[in-house]
Amino acid sequence: MKLFKARLLSLLLDLALWTYLLYSGFTLHYLMTRWRVWEPEAKFIAPTLPGWGWAFVVWGILELVLLTRAFGPSLGQRILGVWLVSESGSPPSFSQRWAYFLFAHLGILSLGIIVFLAPEHPRYERWAGVRLAPLPPPGSGAFRRRWYLTAYGISAFLFVGMTLALGWRLTEIDLQNLVRRASRSIRIWRGLINPDFRYLFTPDPRIKLSFIDGLVQSLYMALLATVAGTAVAFPLSFVGARNIMARGPLGWLVYSFTRGFFNVFRAVESVYWASIFAIWVGFGPFAGSMALFIHTIAALGKLFSEQVEHIDPGPVEAVTATGANLLQVVRYAVVPQVIPQFLAFTLYRWDINLRMATVVALVGGGGIGRLLFEYKDDLQWSLVGGVIILFMITVWIMDYVSGWVRERIT
Amino acid sequence: MPHLVVEKLTKVYERGKVRALSNVSFSVEKGEFLVLIGLSGSGKSTLLRCINRLVEPTSGRVFLNGLELTQLSPRAMRKIRRKIGMVFQQFNLVKRATVLQNVLAGRLGYNPTLPTLLGRFPKRDILRAQECLARVGLLDKMYMRADQLSGGQQQRVGIARALMQEPELLLADEPVSALDPATSHSVMQYIEQINKEDGVTVIASLHFLSLARRYGQRIIALKSGEIVFDGLPEAIDDQKFKEIYGEEAEEVEVR
Ligand SMILES: Nc1ncnc2c1ncn2[C@@H]1O[C@H](COP(=O)(O)OP(=O)(O)OP(=O)(O)O)[C@@H](O)[C@H]1O
Ligand SMILES: [Mg+2]
Numbered sequence: 001m002k003l004f005k006a007r008l009l010s011l012l013l014d015l016a017l018w019t020y021l022l023y024s025g026f027t028l029h030y031l032m033t034r035w036r037v038w039e040p041e042a043k044f045i046a047p048t049l050p051g052w053g054w055a056f057v058v059w060g061i062l063e064l065v066l067l068t069r070a071f072g073p074s075l076g077q078r079i080l081g082v083w084l085v086s087e088s089g090s091p092p093s094f095s096q097r098w099a100y101f102l103f104a105h106l107g108i109l110s111l112g113i114i115v116f117l118a119p120e121h122p123r124y125e126r127w128a129g130v131r132l133a134p135l136p137p138p139g140s141g142a143f144r145r146r147w148y149l150t151a152y153g154i155s156a157f158l159f160v161g162m163t164l165a166l167g168w169r170l171t172e173i174d175l176q177n178l179v180r181r182a183s184r185s186i187r188i189w190r191g192l193i194n195p196d197f198r199y200l201f202t203p204d205p206r207i208k209l210s211f212i213d214g215l216v217q218s219l220y221m222a223l224l225a226t227v228a229g230t231a232v233a234f235p236l237s238f239v240g241a242r243n244i245m246a247r248g249p250l251g252w253l254v255y256s257f258t259r260g261f262f263n264v265f266r267a268v269e270s271v272y273w274a275s276i277f278a279i280w281v282g283f284g285p286f287a288g289s290m291a292l293f294i295h296t297i298a299a300l301g302k303l304f305s306e307q308v309e310h311i312d313p314g315p316v317e318a319v320t321a322t323g324a325n326l327l328q329v330v331r332y333a334v335v336p337q338v339i340p341q342f343l344a345f346t347l348y349r350w351d352i353n354l355r356m357a358t359v360v361a362l363v364g365g366g367g368i369g370r371l372l373f374e375y376k377d378d379l380q381w382s383l384v385g386g387v388i389i390l391f392m393i394t395v396w397i398m399d400y401v402s403g404w405v406r407e408r409i410t
Numbered sequence: 411m412p413h414l415v416v417e418k419l420t421k422v423y424e425r426g427k428v429r430a431l432s433n434v435s436f437s438v439e440k441g442e443f444l445v446l447i448g449l450s451g452s453g454k455s456t457l458l459r460c461i462n463r464l465v466e467p468t469s470g471r472v473f474l475n476g477l478e479l480t481q482l483s484p485r486a487m488r489k490i491r492r493k494i495g496m497v498f499q500q501f502n503l504v505k506r507a508t509v510l511q512n513v514l515a516g517r518l519g520y521n522p523t524l525p526t527l528l529g530r531f532p533k534r535d536i537l538r539a540q541e542c543l544a545r546v547g548l549l550d551k552m553y554m555r556a557d558q559l560s561g562g563q564q565q566r567v568g569i570a571r572a573l574m575q576e577p578e579l580l581l582a583d584e585p586v587s588a589l590d591p592a593t594s595h596s597v598m599q600y601i602e603q604i605n606k607e608d609g610v611t612v613i614a615s616l617h618f619l620s621l622a623r624r625y626g627q628r629i630i631a632l633k634s635g636e637i638v639f640d641g642l643p644e645a646i647d648d649q650k651f652k653e654i655y656g657e658e659a660e661e662v663e664v665r
Contacts, residue, residue: 314502318568321462322575323491323519331527332515336507 003132004119006080013076014065017155022061024162027169062108068151070101073135075159078152085133092130099128191381195389199371207374211390214368219394221289221367222353229296230346236262236297237304238330243316244308259305265298270356271363278364288365292353303345304338311337340409347402354398358391411476412437413611414461414579419470421456421635430456431635434470438613443605445626445643446615449655452632454615458581461613462494463487474579492519495572495610497601499584501564505557509548509567512556513539516574535574542570546600562593569600580604582614586621598625619651 068074073083084100086092092100103124107115115122125131147153203210209217238244240258245251273291281287315333324332361369368391375383414437421431430453438444446454459465461472463479472479479490495516503512517535518526525531543549546566551559556567565585572580582601586594602625605612616622622629623643631639631646631654638654639646646654 312505314498314500315504317464318496318498318502318571319504319515319518321464321491321494321496322516322571323488324515325488325518325523327523328518328526332507332511332518333504336504336511339506 003082003121004115006077006082007115007119007132010074010076010080010082011065011069013079014069014074015061017075017159018061018064018068021155021158021162022057022064024166027166066101066104066108068155070097070104072151075152075155077132078135081135082132083135084130087129087131089133092128096129100125100130103128187379188381188384191383192385192388194382195385196380196382197386197390199383200386200390204371207371209371211368211371211387214371214387215390215394217285218354218357218367218369221285221292221365222350222357225289225292225296225357226346226350226353229293229300229349230342232297233300233304234342236301237308238334240301240305241308243311243313244326244330244334258301262298262302262305265294266302268295270295270360274360274365275363283364283366285366288357288360288367288369291360291365292356295356296349296353300345300349304342307338307341307345308334343409344406347406351395351398351402354395413440413442413475414438414613415471415473416457416461417471417473419457419460419472420468421453421460421465422468429635431460431467434632434635434637436630436637436640438611440611441605441609442611443602443625443627444611444613445622445629446613446632447617447619447622447629447654448615448632453635454632455583456635457632458496458583458613458615461579461581462491462496464496488519492575493578495575495577495580497565497568497572497580497582497585499587501561501568501588503556503564503567503571505555507556508553509543509556509559510536510539510552512567513542513570513574516542516571519575539570539574542573543567545573546570560593561589562597565589565597566600569597569604573604577610580610580612580614582612584615584617587617594621601625619646619655 065074069077070084072078077083084092084097086096106124107122114124117123121131148157197211200211203213236258239254240262242255245255245258270291273294274288277287277290278284281290311334315337316329319329319333357365357367358369358372359365361367362373368387372384372387372391375381375387416437417435419431419434420429422429434453434457446457448454456465460467460470461479463472467480470480474490474494477490479487482490504515514531514535517531517538521531521535540549540552543552546569548559548563548566548570551563551567556564559567565588568585580601585601586597589597598621601612601614604610614625616625623646626643629639629641629643629646630637631650633654639650
């Protein structure tokens with residue numbers, strides 16, 4: 001039954017691989033022809049073929065797959081750890097491989113029925129005098145050719161190469177513009193190296209905020225979000241730890257739910273939360289703090305509960321054996337083991353939150369980031385430079401201090 | 411009435427489908443010092459943990475003072491666990507906590523949840539902790555972090571933690587396997603003292619037959635989850651020994 005599964009799965013893998021290669025080949029070809037005639041609206045395409053053309057494509061893929069499997073191991077076979085050998089166990093001869101290639105068509109023409117008749121050793125393999133066998137361990141000298149000359153080596157190269165090539169086009173990488181249009185950015189650089197600290201202490205009359213006001217606002221946004229987020233994440237992290245909760249179906253449900261909550265809320269970046277809260281509670285630092293707060297709960301909750309799952313189970317066992325209840329076990333056997341890491345994560349999170357506090361301003365989160373984006377929109381690059389330098393100094397100091405503290409406690 | 415009765419105890423670990431115990435039955439009198447021996451993997455730890463239900467038995471029954479432990483609710487089981495002390499091979503102390511905190515943990519089952527969550531214990535528990543530490547000769551180490559102690563000292567803290575429970579039964583799972591021979595004896599003597607002076611019933615699993623002979627009043631040998639010997643230490647002769655430990659084994663002495 002095991003070989004049957006490996007045969008089926010490796011076939012599916014090979015089919016997927018060659019479909020992808022063929023598709024990316026189409027796309028690449030199309031893009032290549034467009035390389036010189038740049039038509040921005042025709043960037044993403046699906047290959048256009050008449051209906052019967054697709055039948056040929058599918059057929060072509062099947063042939064390629066069978067070919068790589070016969071002269072394999074193919075990538076799918078390799079990943080599932082099987083390869084073809086002759087009945088005697090040695091690598092098949094050239095004619096046996098061709099025979100396998102031809103007879104294997106029967107497997108597909110019969111829609112796999114021939115395989116199900118003898119799942120471990122289908123008839124077409126027997127006719128070709130070969131069978132599927134587990135791959136020998138690497139370095140046992142069973143492979144005659146170098147790995148990059150085999151079917152799986154070549155298809156792996158093709159896979160990586162195609163993916164990178166497609167990525168290059170799809171992200172619209174354009175080295176020409178990077179150089180040709182460099183002069184446009186000169187004004188910005190000039191502003192940045194001539195920073196303007198006019199509004200360092202005196203509020204900008206238009207925005208009604210000085211740099212320092214903004215910075216302090218951001219610092220406290222980050223601080224509050226971190227403290228409140230940690231306070232919520234701390235108790236939740238035990239609920240989201242398998243070794244604490246997964247004792248019975250109800251506990252398992254609560255555990256899965258908590259973990260799911262962490263994962264979902266963590267996947268939504270702070271910026272999106274900020275745009276939600278900017279509408280909910282109005283523009284300003286409160287919306288920003290709420291965004292950071294929610295994201296902190298999820299991110300710290302996940303980190304914390306992973307830490308709880310990695311504790312030494314011995315003390316838990318020992319304290320349970322004294323007749324303590326679950327809360328007491330957590331307090332006396334788990335918490336002392338995780339506190340230093342929790343503190344380190346929290347400090348680290350403050351760092352992150354301070355940086356994020358500027359970004360959430362983009363969608364109305366308030367703080368020093370607000371100044372940054374206002375000045376950017378007005379093309380006041382010297383003021384932008386001033387804000388950035390002030391912010392960089394702050395982050396450096398924070399980094400240094402929290403790094404120093406973290407080193408102390410772990 | 412025997413103190414502890416184990417009846418047809420069977421444990422099958424779902425993961426790996428291991429039959430760690432099959433149909434194990436025996437009983438222990440009050441104040442007895444019973445030693446479990448057997449090769450690694452013979453099921454000694456599983457047996458001990460089935461008694462206080464750290465491991466849930468697959469079938470079979472366990473009685474303590476005639477009360478069936480195997481059908482108690484979790485809450486009732488916690489109450490009973492207070493009377494069953496346990497000592498572990500790896501000591502299982504909270505390494506970052508102080509010795510005193512580790513010992514006080516033995517008292518958790520007797521105290522209401524809220525104060526203990528805040529780290530508060532009644533005065534008499536703290537006095538008792540000092541007594542217990544004095545008994546194992548570690549009173550001066552009270553405020554040290556547990557991981558600053560030597561192995562033997564850590565195991566004595568483990569014993570003090572068990573003593574805090576005022577146990578009537580002490581389960582010791584290879585209490586000296588991580589220690590050198592001289593320290594082993596000193597730790598075993600503390601356990602023996604608890605057995606003799608306080609009348610606590612002791613069930614200890616031990617690796618070395620020589621230790622088992624020296625401290626056990628009675629020996630039960632396990633092999634692949636079954637009892638292959640149950641009797642007095644003197645009754646284990648060469649042939650019995652080979653039966654328990656396998657043909658190639660040779661007896662070594664721990665002095
Ligand atoms: N949590 C578990 N899950 C699955 N199998 C387990 C588990 N714990 C123990 N076993 C298996 O049960 C059998 C008995 O293990 P047990 O730990 O009780 O033996 P032991 O006599 O205490 O051995 P040792 O001297 O090594 O401590 C072993 O085969 C072991 O692999
Ligand atoms: Mg064991």
